[in-house]
Amino acid sequence: MTDCSLGYKLASMRDGMATLAQPENGTELPGGRRGRLANVMRMAGPAFVASVAYVDPGNYATNIQAGARYGYALLWVVLLANVVAMFFQALSARVGIVSGRNLAELCRDRYPGPLVIAMWIGSEAAAMATDLAEFIGAAVGLSLLMHLALLPAMGLTAIVTLLLLTLQNRGMRPLELLITGLVAVISLSYLMELFIVPVHWGQAARGSVVPTLPDGEALTLCIGLVGATVMPHAIFLHSSLTQGRVPMRSDADRRRMIRFSNREVLVALGIAGLVNMAMVVVTANFHGGHSDIATLEGAYRTLTPLLGGAAAGLFLLSLLASGLSSSLVATLAGQVVMQGFVRFRIPVTLRRVVTVLPSFAVIACGVDPTSALVLSQVVLSFVLPVPMITLLLVSRDPAVMGTFRLGGAGLALHVAMVMVIVALNVALLAQTAGLLPG
Structure with missing residues (x-):
């Protein structure tokens, strides 16, 4: 049993969360007849934690640009990207359930030492880059909400996230519930936005299913929307959250857990996808008269006179919840990556301090x-x-x-998705380097 799974079980016992093996009181794995609701409530969490990566401030920035510049025309891209994310998060959870190990640990055991070190460094860089986006997004939301300068807002955000991370001392479950609650805040905020802002539902439905590319710049934005959707840290983290979560006595247990996990992924990432589409729908009101909106602050400033203070306030509330929750997830993922690849662990507060320093440096440089x-x-x-x-x-x-190995049509489908994502990311990098026209 890995340190991670052992730590999770001890924490779960301390929190009064009984295991989901089939004890004498009749509690069964999800899919059993008795105690099903209780089991579902105990098991729910991993997919909702991973879904935070798909409603982070980076998504806000790209969705705002998509809606403001092209109205409903790029909704199909958001839908497609979310479907791809569902497949890979479900596959990551499947690996954790079947093997009892997370992806980083499996890489450590399968590949040569130098390659493992390179993968670890790259994964840490990704986690820090993600954390930079999450942390800055939360700070922007807090600065606008409380009318603070950005640097003091960043300091306050760092203190808040450190306090929230102390929940991990009580086990993973309280942190999972907190993050799920923040996802609920984001979702409800945008649900309320849809009741406030005018929406052309017919155009939105058409934009969701009819692929269109209005111009060359739209292609660039499509690459950004799809290429940054499947987050590296979310893939690593999801396999860790499902490993050893439930004692597996047989393949039948594993099949039931995989079915439960797939349903949870469908619900959690389905909600995240709807939130992303709602962002585009809300900011589609900028299209035409305010299509130059390109920043989080610009979107907020424009929302107030265009759609009212309530819409602007909900936008800031959701942005703050997004930044805080995704920042927590990025920190946890970084811990999983380090422990899995190199068997090393540092205090989570120290990791948090180290990962926020680049954000302060970037903003301090103007x-x-x-x-x-x-x-x-x-x-x-x-x-x-x-x-x-x-x-x-x-x-x-x-x-x-x-x-439970992946093969046949399932493997072919996943390979095709990888090829599409890799091609789009290569195109994004080439365009960033000036090798492709805008």
């Missing part, structure tokens, strides 16, 4: 916050193919997955 968000997505583009391809290799290995 870099625009939205530009910093875009830069972080470019860094992620370099690392993204590694966990995706590694996950596929592990998933099709019978030594790891046994009868």
Whole structure:
């Protein structure tokens, strides 16, 4: 049993969360007849934690630009990206359930030492780049909400996230519940936005299913929307959250857990996808008269006179919840990556301090916050193919997955998705380097 799974079980016992093996009182794994609701409530969490990566401030920036510049025309891209994310998060959870190990640990045992070190460094860079986006996004929301300068807001955000991370001392479950609650705040905020802002539902439905590219710049934005959707740290973290979560006595147990996990992924990432589409729908009101909106602050400033103070306030509330929750997830993912690849662990507070320092440096140097968000997505583009391809290799290995190995049509579908994502990321990098026209 790994340190991670042992720590989780001890924490769960301390929190009064009984295991989901089938004890004498009749509690069964999800899918059993008795105690089903209680079991579902105990098991729910991993997919909702991972879904935070898909409603982070980086998504806000790209969705705002998509809606403001092209109205409903790029909704199909958001939908497609979310479907791809569902498949890979479900596959990551499947690996954790079947093998009892997370993706970073499996990489450590399968590959040569120098390659493992390189993968660890790249994954840490991705986690820090992601954390930069999350932290700055939360700070922007807090600064606008409380009318503070950005640097003091960043300091206050750092203190708040450190306090929230102390919940991990009581086990993973309280932190999972907190993050799920913050996801609920984001979702409800945008649900209320849809009742406040005018929406052309017919155009939105058409934009969701009819692929269109209005111009060359739309292609660039599509690359950003899709290429930055499947987050490297979310893939690593999801396999860790499902490993050893429930004692597995047989393949039948594993099948039931996989079915439960797939349903949770469908619900959690479905909600995240709807939130992303709602962002585009809300900011589509900028299209035409305010299509030059390109920053988080600009979107807020424009929302107030255009749609009212309530819409602007809900936008800031959701942005703050997004930044805080995704920042917590990025920190946890960094811990999983370090422990899995190199068997080393540092206090989570120290990791948090180290990962926020680059954010302060970037803003202190006068870099625009939205530009910093875009830069972080470019860094992620370099690392993204590694966990995706590694996950596929592990998933099709019978030594790891046994009868649950990925093959046939499922493997072909995942490979096609990887090829699309890699091609789009290569195009994004080439365009960033000036090798492709805008």
